[in-house]
Amino acid sequence: MWMAVLKLVPWGDVIKATPQILQAAKKLLGSARKDTAVAAQEGAVPPADAQWQHLHDRVTQLEQEQRDGALLIESLAAQNAQLVLAIEALRRHSQRSTWALLTLGVLGLGLLLLALLFR
Numbered sequence: 001m002w003m004a005v006l007k008l009v010p011w012g013d014v015i016k017a018t019p020q021i022l023q024a025a026k027k028l029l030g031s032a033r034k035d036t037a038v039a040a041q042e043g044a045v046p047p048a049d050a051q052w053q054h055l056h057d058r059v060t061q062l063e064q065e066q067r068d069g070a071l072l073i074e075s076l077a078a079q080n081a082q083l084v085l086a087i088e089a090l091r092r093h094s095q096r097s098t099w100a101l102l103t104l105g106v107l108g109l110g111l112l113l114l115a116l117l118f119r
Contacts, residue, residue: 008086010079017075024068031061 004090008090010082014079020075021072024072028065031065
């Protein structure tokens, strides 16, 4: 059953989104490492103007990261919605197959009983 679910996933869309996901993850990791390194190197207290500029730059960077994260979440939500639709279609198909199998079983049992009665 899981193989059927996996076959319905639009893997082309998933593969297309993978570079964006990797790029966003690398960017977040790089900015975190950069900020840690800069903070470790800055031992002296910078002037007030430099502090304000640093804070402004950091806020701008965080806003950009937030926008990137929102786009990533939106992309993942769209893929999740596609998965839900695929699973729902499989559930309906499985339900129909179960009913068909039960009907065939009842018909087969009925034919077997008729064959035994008219023997």
